[in-house]
Amino acid sequence: xxxxxxxxxxxxxxxxxxxxxxxxxxxxxDLTVAGGETVGVVGESGSGKSTLGLVAAGLVRPTAxxxxxxxxxxxxxxxxxxxxxxxxxxxxxxxPRMTVEEILLEPLAALGRGRREExxxxxxxxxxxxxxxxxxxxxxxxxxxxxxxxxxxIARAMITRPPCVILDEPTSSLxxxxxxxxxxxxxxxxxEFGTAYVFISHNLAVVEAVADRxxxxxxxxxxxxxxxxxxxxxxxxxxxxxxxxxxxxxxxxRRREAPTPPAGETxxxxxxxxxxxxxxxxxxxxxxxxxxxxxxxxxxxxxxxRRVACHVLAPAASEIxxx
Numbered sequence: 538x539x540x541x542x543x544x545x546x547x548x549x550x551x552x553x554x555x556x557x558x559x560x561x562x563x564x565x566x567d568l569t570v571a572g573g574e575t576v577g578v579v580g581e582s583g584s585g586k587s588t589l590g591l592v593a594a595g596l597v598r599p600t601a602x603x604x605x606x607x608x609x610x611x612x613x614x615x616x617x618x619x620x621x622x623x624x625x626x627x628x629x630x631x632x633p634r635m636t637v638e639e640i641l642l643e644p645l646a647a648l649g650r651g652r653r654e655e656x657x658x659x660x661x662x663x664x665x666x667x668x669x670x671x672x673x674x675x676x677x678x679x680x681x682x683x684x685x686x687x688x689x690x691i692a693r694a695m696i697t698r699p700p701c702v703i704l705d706e707p708t709s710s711l712x713x714x715x716x717x718x719x720x721x722x723x724x725x726x727x728x729e730f731g732t733a734y735v736f737i738s739h740n741l742a743v744v745e746a747v748a749d750r751x752x753x754x755x756x757x758x759x760x761x762x763x764x765x766x767x768x769x770x771x772x773x774x775x776x777x778x779x780x781x782x783x784x785x786x787x788x789x790x791r792r793r794e795a796p797t798p799p800a801g802e803t804x805x806x807x808x809x810x811x812x813x814x815x816x817x818x819x820x821x822x823x824x825x826x827x828x829x830x831x832x833x834x835x836x837x838x839x840x841x842x843r844r845v846a847c848h849v850l851a852p853a854a855s856e857i858x859x860x
Contacts, residue, residue: 538571541701541733547602549588562588563757575734577748585757586737590705593735594622618644618697625706627687631678638674644697663692684715695726701733720746741780745769753777756817763843773845775822824849
């Protein structure tokens with residue numbers, strides 16, 4: 538598959554002057570997405586997921602690193618709707634003063650191609666695709682439920698038929714049944730348009746339902762990445778294990794079986810300040826050794842197609858083979 542989006546060595550800091558006093562949201566992150574592929578980005582609040590999404594969409598310029606779109610350096614001024622974003626809060630992401638018709642036609646008007654009549658018919662067709670209809674065009678966001686607003690937001694993102702869409706927690710504010718419907722909708726639209734997704738979530742169960750590959754972030758660094766099936770079958774990094782142990786199945790409403798994390802480790806552990814040096818997860822990790830507190834672990838490739846950053850597990854992980 539052709540690579541659509543590529544992020545290399547991405548770091549981003551907020552505040553401070555240079556490195557002094559800066560808060561680093563991302564540190565040396567790599568991410569690639571091929572056409573028609575869904576890459577899930579997973580981590581708890583504060584892991585840097587949303588910042589990564591904004592960088593990928595060209596809405597934030599990273600402090601360091603390069604973003605490439607379709608093989609060229611990403612230039613926000615020239616994207617012309619080719620990278621779209623769906624935000625976490627479906628209600629606040631839509632202008633309450635605009636009608637649904639105005640919301641959907643705005644991206645097409647920005648491109649300036651075609652006629653308004655053609656745009657309107659495309660909008661109606663896409664509305665019907667997301668379970669709404671022509672009668673909803675004159676209404677405003679305040680007249681819809683949260684799930685309906687998210688469907689409108691998805692239609693807005695897809696109306697230019699972009700090669701890539703960044704989805705930042707698109708189902709987190711929805712109830713479980715609506716979550717499942719939105720996930721199925723996204724899968725159908727991906728198959729229809731061949732769109733690549735970057736799907737950001739704190740919930741591994743949601744990502745499992747849609748992602749081909751997973752990137753796990755902790756305090757701005759990638760701790761594990763690889764095929765979804767491999768990571769969820771046997772998570773390697775202690776943090777990934779903690780996330781997997783708290784998964785709730787979106788479709789069945791049953792807590793699915795997941796590997797039990799090491800004693801004392803949970804995904805909801807109290808926030809612990811990261812160390813100045815070494816692995817950021819070391820203060821929470823029951824497996825930590827001296828090296829974890831002095832050196833940042835490198836992402837080591839395994840033989841089953843993933844990468845893991847762990848001083849303790851990486852040597853053994855490099856020998857893992859696909860069964």
